Amino acid sequence: MLLPLLAVMAPDLTTAAPLGASTRLDPVELFLQADIIVQGVMVGLILASIWTWMIIVSFNLKIGKLNTVSRDYEAEFWEGEGTDKALSKQQRREIPAARVAAAGLEEWRKSTAKAPVDRSGARERIAAAMESQVAEEADTLSARLNFLATTGSVAPFVGLFGTVWGIMNSFFQIGAQQSASLAVVAPGIAEALFATAIGLFAAIPAVIAYNAFSNRVNLFEARLQRFADKVHAGLSRELDRV
Numbered sequence: 001m002l003l004p005l006l007a008v009m010a011p012d013l014t015t016a017a018p019l020g021a022s023t024r025l026d027p028v029e030l031f032l033q034a035d036i037i038v039q040g041v042m043v044g045l046i047l048a049s050i051w052t053w054m055i056i057v058s059f060n061l062k063i064g065k066l067n068t069v070s071r072d073y074e075a076e077f078w079e080g081e082g083t084d085k086a087l088s089k090q091q092r093r094e095i096p097a098a099r100v101a102a103a104g105l106e107e108w109r110k111s112t113a114k115a116p117v118d119r120s121g122a123r124e125r126i127a128a129a130m131e132s133q134v135a136e137e138a139d140t141l142s143a144r145l146n147f148l149a150t151t152g153s154v155a156p157f158v159g160l161f162g163t164v165w166g167i168m169n170s171f172f173q174i175g176a177q178q179s180a181s182l183a184v185v186a187p188g189i190a191e192a193l194f195a196t197a198i199g200l201f202a203a204i205p206a207v208i209a210y211n212a213f214s215n216r217v218n219l220f221e222a223r224l225q226r227f228a229d230k231v232h233a234g235l236s237r238e239l240d241r242v
Contacts (some may be wrong), residue, residue, distance in 0.1 A: 041162030152207035159199020166192025
């Protein structure tokens with residue numbers, strides 16, 4: 001089956017490249033010469049790649065800032081001027097640790113507002129309030145990571161769709177021109193494979209960033225949970241005095 005096809009292609013393999021023809025891979029030229037469907041696939045993947053890198057940069061800056069301000073807030077919280085004073089500052093509303101502590105203190109105030117105080121029930125409600133707030137903070141922080149996961153899993157298949165379409169177009173050209181020479185087949189195949197390359201270019205950073213940032217979110221959530229446990233222990237001791 002392959003021998004007749006190779007026999008037809010053989011003369012073209014020894015033919016010199018036309019004068020002025022490009023001897024290097026030109027991504028722009030590949031894009032411009034591609035079929036409109038393949039061009040649409042390429043544009044979509046490039047936009048996904050750009051958005052992926054924007055998320056990577058912005059999330060890296062955000063998680064770094066949150067770790068810094070949370071660490072500073074926790075140190076100030078335990079320094080001793082009173083939790084109410086620390087929580088009343090306007091800027092603390094943007095700190096996840098402050099919102100976790102505020103959830104516990106709010107539930108503590110509600111549970112001790114009327115006598116007699118159900119200490120056991122109050123402890124459970126305080127713990128539940130802070131655990132819920134910790135989960136909400138982690139969900140909010142990881143919301144944009146869903147795009148990275150989607151891009152990492154879908155982009156290769158989108159690129160593969162462009163490749164399949166380009167190869168189908170190349171076979172159509174073979175039939176239309178009644179020739180199986182490399183001059184007919186190669187351009188379409190190169191354009192098609194370029195779509196897969198762009199898909200991988202978008203997917204690989206997205207997968208790496210998603211795994212790395214998911215781990216950082218888990219570490220930040222664990223840190224908030226440890227802080228919540230300490231606050232709960234302090235409020236539990238306060239309940240014993242009520």
